[in-house]
Amino acid sequence: MRYIQHKSGQKLHLAFEIEGSLTHPVCGRKFDHYRASFNMPLGHACKDCMKRINNPLFNQRNFIIQNI
Numbered sequence: 925m926r927y928i929q930h931k932s933g934q935k936l937h938l939a940f941e942i943e944g945s946l947t948h949p950v951c952g953r954k955f956d957h958y959r960a961s962f963n964m965p966l967g968h969a970c971k972d973c974m975k976r977i978n979n980p981l982f983n984q985r986n987f988i989i990q991n992i
């Protein structure tokens with residue numbers, strides 16, 4: 925799990941790191957690039973990302989396959 929920031933001062937989105945590259949954010953937003961990514965939540969996380977990842981129906985494996 926990585927916390928990614930699109931622009932300075934913005935919320936951190938959650939993404940997965942697979943073989944050195946990152947998936948799109950869990951909330952469904954799509955960015956071409958990220959300003960930074962972190963191992964730890966160093967700021968406020970995106971509420972939509974948190975809601976989806978905490979949903980028991982969220983399937984991490986399927987998400988990664990579809991969003992790599």
Ligand SMILES: [Zn+2]
Binds near residue numbers: 951953971
């Ligand atoms: Zn998000």
